[in-house]
Amino acid sequence: FYLLPTRIWELALGAMLMLRKPPVPAGRLAVELIGLAGFALIAFGFVMISDSDPFPGYNALFPCIGTALLIYAGQDNADRPAPVATRVLRLAPLVWVGLISYSLYLVHWPINSFVHYLSLKTVGVPTIVAMTVASFALAAFSWKYIEQPFRQKRAYTAPLPIFAFSATAIALLCAGGLAGALGNGFPQRFPDFSTERIRVGDWRNGICFNENGTRIEDWNLADCTRTTGFATNVLLWGDSFAAHYVSGLEPNAQKIQANVIQYTYAGCPPDLTYFSYARPACTRFNERALSIIRDANIQAVILSGRWTDYQARGFDGLQKTIDRLREMGVKIYTVGQSPEFIADVQKIAFFVKREHAATTSWPMAMDPGINARVLPFTKGADFIDPLTYLCDSAGCSYADAKTNEFLYFDYGHFSSAGATLAISKYWPSFATSDKVAKANRQFTAAGAP
Template sequence: MSNRGRGTVQTRSFAAKTHRLDIDGLRGLAVAGVVAYHFGLGVPGGYGGVDIFFVISGFLIAGIIKSELDVGSFSLAGFYVRRIRRILPALVVMAVVTTLFAAAVLFPVDLKAYGRSLLGVATSTSNYVFAHETGYFNGPATGKPLLHTWSLSVEEQFYLAFPLLLAVVYRWRRDAAVAVLVLIALLSFAYSVRQVDLRPERAFFVTPTRIWELLAGVLLALGVAPRFASRVLRESAAAAGIALILFGYFYFTNQTPFPGIAAVPLCLGAVLVIYAGSETSAPPTVVARFLSLPPAVGIGLVSYSIYLWHWPLMVLVRYRFPDVWQGEATGHLSVGLAFAAASTALGALSWRFVEQPFRQSRLRNPPRSAFASAALSIALLASLAFWLTNRPGWFHNWPNDIRPLLAEWGTGKGPSCASHRVARGWPAPACLVGASDVAADTVLWGDSHATALLSSVAAYGAAHDRAIIIASYLNCPPLADAVFYGAPKNNHCHTSVDELMKRVMAPDVRRVVIVARWAMYAEGENDGREVFLLSPGPRSDNAPVFSALLEATVKRIAAKGREVVLLGPIPEQTDNIAAAFARHYAWGQSLPPEPTLAMFLNRQRHVLPVLQRLEAVPNVRVVYPHSALCDDKVCHYSKDGAPLYRDTNHLNRTGAAAISGIIAQVFSDASSNGSAKASGDRKPLATLSGTGPSTAVP
């Protein structure tokens, strides 16, 4: 994304050219695709413009390095000085200005996340920061002003390693350089294809899945392909290249698995356009003449700055004034065009007053001055990042009525066992709630959805002289023998689950209550951030594997004479409810619509059938909390004007209290001794038909 400068490219196969206007135009086409995609201007695959930039960068950088190696003038220090002067000034100015506006606009929890991403920018690792936080195409990504810097980090990491690798291999054995780079490119491509299937959100960001795209341009610059002897071949290649790029722009969508195989048309298209225009002794192709037109060249020259400014502009305006952005509503096209025009204007200003002065400046002792400037810039951004991360919200005196919401929103993981008695003999961090002078014979086992109910369960236990074990483990499904193929970091769950399965078989345990964010494990997806694949096959295999694991786990416990109570799914919201209420109170923004019952049933389409089957198993009960949160039309997120959720899917204290009747059913001995199939709140059948019980919140 960053290599937008002029340079002399001289390769074995391509004659030297001082400057290629068609490559400027290709850069213009690339940034136009990205901007059009982000601003909703009818280019659903425009995000592929980034891949075109990668090819261009690889081609130009390799050409420059090779030409210097050929004449013995290559210097690593000189190369890095040019990159610093080309990339850093505009990036730092954008980051500092964006930080000032972010501090004035973002709520504390988002400002803290912004601080982490700013540190990623300072250290050229923002692609990995975002790989662990969000997916590129999902909702939360639109609240991250520095998300677009992921591609700059990929290039910067490439610039750190590639020149040294090429210099060493090229000087050692020139004929081996191409072979080594081809091998690396093939390994990167294979890894990209595999990771798109396993961990698509992460695959989009990380450098190993993108190296092959940069190397496609590198190999072209190193002369791996013969010259075109025929004008017809050059014209055909250029036309095919543009066709492939446009195919990617207009055929791909945010649902296309990417990069992997889907990136091939865009990268190959860029390679063909560059290759077809590299013959200096022949007239330019029709495509090259089109790309050399002044408007395309002009956009290409300022493409780096346009790219830098367009995303934070959109994110911050959309964050503060979401009603300006109406999705597909009337007027959206004009809004998108206005944002595109504003981004172009900001890019032109940045190019004129930041990029050009720094690139053309004549510094004394350029290496020392450049490296010192880079160190100071990194220190500045890192200091700002540290400040924001450790003191989020310092720029505001938030109104009293939203401070509790901001605190709740910022807790991230909700209630904790830390303030309760330790449950000795149970896998940490299990705790004991309720009565303190009786033995606990009941355990609530689950993921963070179990922790979200802690206050309500503790209140029930205290009121009914019951002691209850809370055994909740973040992002660990209560499924015995589950293997995470898409999220290796969660395989630590095996230890907790294995220990818990042994512990619940002890004679002092009478009842095991199980709760989780069931749909997340059935679907294999968590808000676009993490993939919970329970099968090594495609994601479509996840649901049947989930069903088999849940049934096996429940039957295994019930077969030992323990009563198993399954708590059905908590209805999920389409928006972060605490955030929505904070914006509503602070800025008067409209609250989001409540999700319909049909949306809930669709989300739980793989969950409710298996729960219904398990109701027929001896010693098993199923209780459905949505009967207290949904009516026959919608699933509510508030009660008497107070939010019931702390994010999209976890109940807050008010929400947990709102289903106190459900909690009573779960832990009541009366419910256990009665018919397990008698209560309407334990049967989803009425709700499935659209006529749920009249116990909803309002």
């Protein structure tokens, strides 16, 4: 599912070793070091590459070059002792895993996907063990009874039968996909399931909430001031998990008692050190926040983000951002991670209904200790943990127990009802706060309506 130009070099690396067969150094020590270097590069990639790193890309060099070095060190060992790396790879369990590896690659993901889809919960260790055993068993079966027979010269492995079978299979898959698309996914399979239009509110996409780096400059103070008429100016800065609060601002305006200014960009945390190849404009967006704070006479900043997305990188950048804001003399609030579920809340509600369970609560599909990991990097800011207000030991509410109105419109972004509830429960009030400096000039002088 990656285009050929970005991946062909990986295949070419192995092909070069097979076709060119570069000579192995004569010295035993050099061969041993090459093999160990291969192991080290693979181990480095396994430990250091995270889901927040771009891949494929230069990160693919570590496992690919490591594998190439192992193959290189292990060739032409007939007339001399095999290096340690080769002897390790010759161990029977590793050889067996290597034999079934392609079948294992094919079967493990469908098993994983169906288990998660059917449970709609984060699976526990026993289920993970069961999935692993099932994957290995099915892979071994596939290797022995499908993969191996096709490697042998038989009537059905001749080119004509192979191409005829492949063409038929492709045609059937295309027909099935087309039927599903035209039939809208065959909703009659679930006659008691119906989606409803959930109120989300206006995030002012393209101006106050950006998903495209080319429109960052379209942000302006007048359009993005979401509540007005108060003495204190507050900047709401973050990604979509900051933007999902805006539909609850107006209903809670008298509680907040501040002019709340929205400054949000999808996939871009409020972190001045953050850089992403997927969001290169994020750096420019975050740097602009500092000038907005100065020019709009901001007295308080609320930092909010989908912290589960960024924990692999660490939160040192968040602390550095808070330190920078403190130097500017503003009051800082950091809002922790709000609940995330394994699926869209409407699917969860349907699942609960089918199970005849009388609940509007469901387990989180994330690390419940995420906010405890963020907290140490918020020195100098007031930290707010949404999970303590929205969840209990049984789970988190995905709908209002009295009205059945959904509190989220997908797996974790607040609906209008959810945002209104969340702000009423844990957002700060700036009505009589001595910690927030009062504006030295009228808010309208900064350009707000």
